[in-house]
Amino acid sequence: MIVEDPVRRGKGYNERILNGGMNVEQLPAPRGRTHNGSRHGACHGRVAIRPSRRPQSMRRGCRTPLFTQVPPALRTLEQSFPCLEEDDVRIAIAHNLRVTDDAEETVFTARETVEYLTSSIARAGHAAITLEVSGPVESILRGLREHDPDLVFNIAEGWADSGRQSFYTALFARLGLPYTGSGPLVQALLVNKHLTKLVAREHGVRTPGWRLVTEPRDPDLSGLRFPVIVKPNSEGTSAGITQKSVVANPAEAISHAFELLAQYTGGVLIEEYIAGRELTVPYLAAVDNEFGGVLEPTEIVLDADAERAYNILDYGFKNYRRLPVSTSAPRVEFQTPARLPDGVARQARETTRAVVHALGCLDIARVDYRLGADGLLYLLEANALPGLEPGLSIHRAAQLAGLDPQDGVVHAVIASAARRYRLEAL
Structure with missing residues (x-):
């Protein structure tokens, strides 16, 4: 089942947040469901979520696992997964929908990606709720109260400044809502490349000066x-x-x-500037492998182009579809796995494991590197909300780890979040 939230935002979002926000303390006290445990200790129940509307008969009796077919790469987690009734799980996809070509919406999510996520969640047997969160706080709270999700699948990027992502996860945490991915402090850290590099360097990871x-x-x-x-x-x-x-x-x-x-x-x-090869390494916490969930590296290979003096993933490369019609598509190949010497590939995965642990990433992340002409890896940045649209290299890397090529990434993110929150049939 897919439920569409009608709330859309307009311009002036920041002003509406400042002037139109609803006080969380004014919302009704929790009377309904709670979840047990969290990474930060005991959970004190939900705030602002109404009682469950589901019949008692749906909350009892025989339960089925979160996934009826557990991929081999996730089987060691099977006993840790909560037993959830297949038709009794609501997952809200919190996102900012890209509706214009404005630069401020570049990081927002395309409609096709939202449709892919809703279908993937539905294929897992759950109710997928699309929740657009670009509007004022009261509209976000109204959507959460109306749809009463059991889990928020968070891909919300937010608008401006370094706290744009962490605003949403801080809100979900304040409301007692389980959500996928890293928390607000980690998101704020990773958005800030300077702080990310400081932490990485402190843990012995090489990064350009x-x-x-x-x-x-x-x-x-x-x-x-x-x-x-x-x-x-x-x-x-x-x-x-x-x-x-x-x-x-x-x-x-x-x-x-x-x-x-x-x-x-x-x-x-x-x-x-490190002249060399561009590598990206994804991380899925639910994957059981010798690298702690770090997947195969991908190399992004740009063809030589007279108009591109430097081999960098610039704005024109990543956003050519939204630039003037005269802009041609870049010639690029995503090689997964990257064609690297075994020692370099292993080092990239081991370094990524160290980075995601040092930064505190949860469920999913991606770390980007340059492989210099000196043969050394240099960390550029880490991303707590890597892109999930079909066709990206993370799906191929997940397939190489034994996950379903279509839904494996999405289902793995849900699985690790469910395990962390110890979600039970609700």
């Missing part, structure tokens, strides 16, 4: 190796990155950083 620019004052760039790449600190989907982002000297770097600083309030990174 860098400086963070937060104000229009000349930074000290001594010790950095040029060329460097100048990019926003807290943006996604390569926003603010073009072929002109790679510069050869300090004067150009500072000038470009100040230009970006006028557009992006989260600061700007001036980072050593």
